[in-house]
Amino acid sequence: MPHALKSIAAALTLTIAIPGTFPFVYGVNAQVSSETDGPGYVTLARLADAAPQVMRVQVKKATMVEAERAPDLAPGMARLFVEAQVLNLIRGKQGVSESIRYLVDVPRDGRGKVPKLKKQQFLLFARPGTRPGEVQLVAKEGQIAWSAAAEQQVRAIVTELVATGAPPAIRGIREALHVRGNLQGEGETQVFLATSTGDPVSITVLRRPGLATRWAVSLTEIVDEAAAPPRRNTLLWYRLACSLPRELPARTLVSDTPADNDLARRDYNFVLEQLGPCR
Helix, strand or coil, X not given: CCHHHHHHHHHHHHHHXXXXXXXXXXXXXXXXXXXXXXXXXXXXXXXXXXXXXEEEEEEEEEEECCHHHCCCCCCCEEEEEEEEEEEEEEECCCCCCCEEEEEEEEECCCCCCCCCCCCCEEEEEEEECCCCCEEEECCCCCEEECCHHHHHHHHHHHHHHHCCCCCCXXXXXXXXXXXXXXXXXXXXEEEEEEECCCCCCEEEEEECCCCCCEEEEECCCCCXXXXXCCCCCCHHHHHHHCCCCCCCCHHHXXXXXXXXXXXXXXXXXHHHHHHCCCC
């Protein structure tokens, strides 16, 4: 590798060596996946949420980084210094250069060969680098094989993320309480959530004798009983399904009696079941 590329790759290696902040395992074949087996909504939402820059690029050149400059490289992987042309900027207030440089780890094939990235197109989830024209992937999985379907889904996610009144990130539970109604089996549970912005988010579960249990999410101080549960594979669903704890912390239970706290736990578990797993 020429000396100039060595110095740039060494600088970028300092960043890519930092472990990603995502609590999930992403398959190493992500970089070369096809449209039919590409990443799911949760993966794309996590990456887009963390990335101040999202772009579609076409690789112009990919150069192997020597092993001694990538001591943290996982077995079976290769680190590449990539030069690419930006085709579309999907997210990014300050814009990016038409040509960019970055590091990415890719899996070797069964014979130990490195895949050829030249002329291939990818979606990048990145942040600005320390030098003009450099970007740094927000995670080692921040390069996704481009497809029209993947770009469409990423654009929809980014549109939700930047919209006014977008659901904030969930940081935990503030308090939960259950209030019994006048009839046997009647009651309402409210769960108030802690958010990254301090904006209100609450969950309401209503039980009425002879009727199906109803639940809804409110993003305002006023609980809207006409609200509906979030649709799967939307930003609000992702915020809840991937951030809510698996059980209510004891300190958050503020009902009048232990029995009512148990009912709050029951209704909270019902919400988790309705949301489904984060995957």
